[in-house]
Amino acid sequence: VTKIGVLTSGGDAPGMNAAVRAVVRTAIYNGLEVYGVVRGYTGMIEDDIYHMDSKSVANIIQRGGTILKTARCKEFFTPEGRLKAYNNLAKRGIDGLVVIGGDGSFNGAQRFSNEFDIPCIGIPGTIDKDIAGTDYTIGFDTAVNTAVNAIDKIRDTADAHDRLFVVEVMGRDAGYIALHSGIATGAEKVFVPEAQTDIDELVASLTEKERRKKLVNLIVVAEGDKFGGGNEVGKILKERMPNADIRVSILGHIQRGGAPSCFDRLIASRMGYYAVESLLHGRHNVMVGIVNDQMNYIPLDTAVKEKHIFSDEWLHILKVLAS
Numbered sequence: 001v002t003k004i005g006v007l008t009s010g011g012d013a014p015g016m017n018a019a020v021r022a023v024v025r026t027a028i029y030n031g032l033e034v035y036g037v038v039r040g041y042t043g044m045i046e047d048d049i050y051h052m053d054s055k056s057v058a059n060i061i062q063r064g065g066t067i068l069k070t071a072r073c074k075e076f077f078t079p080e081g082r083l084k085a086y087n088n089l090a091k092r093g094i095d096g097l098v099v100i101g102g103d104g105s106f107n108g109a110q111r112f113s114n115e116f117d118i119p120c121i122g123i124p125g126t127i128d129k130d131i132a133g134t135d136y137t138i139g140f141d142t143a144v145n146t147a148v149n150a151i152d153k154i155r156d157t158a159d160a161h162d163r164l165f166v167v168e169v170m171g172r173d174a175g176y177i178a179l180h181s182g183i184a185t186g187a188e189k190v191f192v193p194e195a196q197t198d199i200d201e202l203v204a205s206l207t208e209k210e211r212r213k214k215l216v217n218l219i220v221v222a223e224g225d226k227f228g229g230g231n232e233v234g235k236i237l238k239e240r241m242p243n244a245d246i247r248v249s250i251l252g253h254i255q256r257g258g259a260p261s262c263f264d265r266l267i268a269s270r271m272g273y274y275a276v277e278s279l280l281h282g283r284h285n286v287m288v289g290i291v292n293d294q295m296n297y298i299p300l301d302t303a304v305k306e307k308h309i310f311s312d313e314w315l316h317i318l319k320v321l322a323s
């Protein structure tokens with residue numbers, strides 16, 4: 001490779017900027033030219049692509065969001081859209097691509113590189129942590145810490161009023177933010193998309209704890225849980241426990257913003273560095289992950305097909321600790 005493109009795609013995640021910086025600086029260090037593609041695949045199709053130098057990524061390692069902007073792009077699902085995108089890369093001589101995003105973005109990259117001879121390297125950037133072949137994804141640590149800080153605050157007011165709070169955190173298809181923040185804040189229960197929660201059992205346990213005056217004030221729900229999110233869970237619990245003072249709080253987009261944690265900056269820097277190294281070593285269509293603190297390369301299609309395994313054991317630990 002001699003010229004590479006870098007883009008961020010799908011949902012934004014804190015730490016994406018640190019990854020962009022690492023890709024750009026590593027590429028330039030190795031004598032490659034780098035182009036930034038704006039708004040993910042949309043910029044590739046609309047030819048919103050610019051030359052980057054070392055200064056282009058100055059002063060961004062600590063910033064949330066992504067300087068390259070991100071988008072979801074319908075046109076990239078079509079062969080015509082992908083051809084347009086290819087032509088825009090080809091006319092600049094771009095012969096390698098680094099895609100920072102989630103599983104959807106890797107799907108797109110995989111398709112694109114099957115059709116055209118441009119190696120694509122994926123960097124897992126998503127707050128959801130739902131990608132196989134890596135222990136962590138960029139943005140998860142920051143998002144879950146934001147959730148924990150917010151839930152701690154809710155707990156103070158819940159405690160003052162003896163209220164039970166149902167807090168909804170992000171996670172349409174994955175329950176990791178709910179699981180981790182639930183354990184870390186001492187929640188009574190977490191509701192996740194990966195597992196069915198037994199409401200009867202929960203109500204029985206809440207009633208029993210009420211009887212022995214155990215303080216219970218927190219239930220954490222992923223937005224995509226089996227009941228349909230925090231408001232739904234709140235409604236069901238209010239019906240089942242009419243005497244309890246139950247409130248719902250939806251944390252929402254604050255979980256995506258803010259300065260990336262040290263951990264996210266670190267993994268983003270390492271993944272960005274190794275993504276460029278991969279291209280230099282002739283690797284094609286792999287995702288750069290970290291497993292047991294070592295770099296791990298898995299084919300993009302495996303990263304997409306294989307689901308990150310959700311640990312039921314953690315749900316059990318939460319139950320034991322809340323007893």
Ligand code: ATP
Pocket residue numbers: 009010011012041071072073074075076077078101102103104105106107108109111125126127128
């Ligand atoms: P997150 O999980 O954080 O939402 P993501 O990368 O999974 O991030 P998606 O919206 O699923 O986000 O995908 C991003 C973009 O990737 C899509 O808008 C589309 O342009 C492209 N893409 C996804 N799947 C495909 C596919 N099968 N073929 C072509 N392009 C795709």
